Amino acid sequence: MQATLSEQEVIRREKLAELKAMGIDPYPAPLYNITHTAQQIKQGYSEETKDEYKEISIAGRIMSRRDMGKANFAVLQDETGTIQIYIKRDEICPGEDKSLFDTVWKRLLDLGDIIGIKGYGFITKTGETSVHVQSFTVMSKALRPLPSVKEKDGEVFNEVTDLEFKYRQRYADLIVNPGVRDTFTRITKMKNAIRSFLNERGGLEVDTPVLQSIPGGALARPFITHHNALDIPLYLRIANELYLKRLIVGGFPWVYEFSRNFRNEGMDRTHNPEFTILEFYVAYKDYLWMMETTEQMLEETAIATNGVSTSVIDGVEIDFKAPYKRISIYDAIKEHTGFDISNMDEAGLREVCKSLNIQVDGTMGKGKLVDEIFGGKCEKHYVQPTFIIDYPVEMSPLTKKHREKEGLVERFELIINGKEIANAYSELNDPIDQRERFEEQLKNMERGDDEAMFIDNDFLRALEYGMPPTAGIGIGIERLAMLLTGNVSIQDVLFFPQMRPENVA
């Protein structure tokens, strides 16, 4: 099904046919030998080094053109940036036949087309490092016009701001909007820095199942699918925690995975149905050790990503420099609501919620109520990185009981800019206690909590073989990426955020 073409698309198809008629393949097969990138030439070229730039070739997309009749300037964009090129008719076409310049270059090539050029470096009268073209090769004809974004002195004109366009056609967004590529390359730097940090300390990167028959390790609603050959339901993972712990049982001292998780829940600026959590588990450590490791890792990661330990988001400067403040969740609630809930039962918590105007329902247990109070009244106050520690046992079914404090577990969450970035604990390795916690969850499920955990008997079997004391953490990679790149929407740190399907003609 082909929709009616716009005027410009028709013209480009006609040009394509004309190129072919002239014997020029608009989509040639042979590899093109590229000697330099735009950035290498801009940074490396000078009066002293000019001899090294006598025979160079670059390739890229034509982004703008300035036509002076028998001489043209154009801007070529490659993966490193843009560079100006200069092309003269009588050099390209020394003989009588001027068609290569007049017809092919000036008329049949458009903004967006990909070409390769051979030539030499030089500096224009106005001081811009450029490439003087001696020959060019058509490498890909663009049939669809790009949005015409322009830029001068860092100021962008006619920038594509339509979010729907940006998210649905990220390929065009990347070509046309300066800064988008940078955001994503910084995110990759961020992930590489995390990998280096973990690898240097003995971490082993592993892969565990995405398709799981019991969706465990977190409290969330899963996507469900069906395996035809086995005729069983399977779930896309909501977490990989229970599999990484099985590997700790198996004897690996430190495992990690960038886990793509899937949660069948609402979408907003901080939630996409598919997202990434870095989880890592380290044997013979506890949550206190994990706090120190986390703050070191984030400081190093911030510096690797941005060059400094700070980042600005929404006008607020965040400093990732270690160490981070620590406060217990009960103290945090006391500080921001005035209520001391440390010894309260469920009924007392419901009273507190009522007086704080927090909506609750009958399915919520004690843990969920504490979570609502903290989430509603406290979380937003923690802008600089802060560890919230020592959670009540009811909201943490996989966490070891606190070494000293009755009713609490050894758990922390890291809050930055008012949002949860990481969640970690001293892992529960007592198989009998773990079975009881799962049974508690089953009660919540019967009560109507559709996010409660299933019992995973195979995981319990693994624990029964003995798991060493272990510290584990999950870090929200998109949320960290948002903080480090200064983006407030998760859609701006995912190449292809989830959208309602459109009808593309």
Added chain:
RNA sequence: GGUUCUGUAGCUCAGCUGGUAGAGCAAAUGACUCUUAAUCAUUGGGUCCAGGGUUCGAAUCCCUGCGGAACCA
């Protein structure tokens, strides 16, 4: 799920209290051998998201649907 905002040329946008569409960039044609948001002249380009309704007449007002965004739950 609720409330609000939003959808006009390839892109960015204008279009008043209703009289069937405009600008800049991009495109076409022409001029110009160091321009840089190049410049100058001329020209073309629209299912005004879709479907209903009100009206002599709807891009504009009303309703429904579809897409997008923000806030709330």
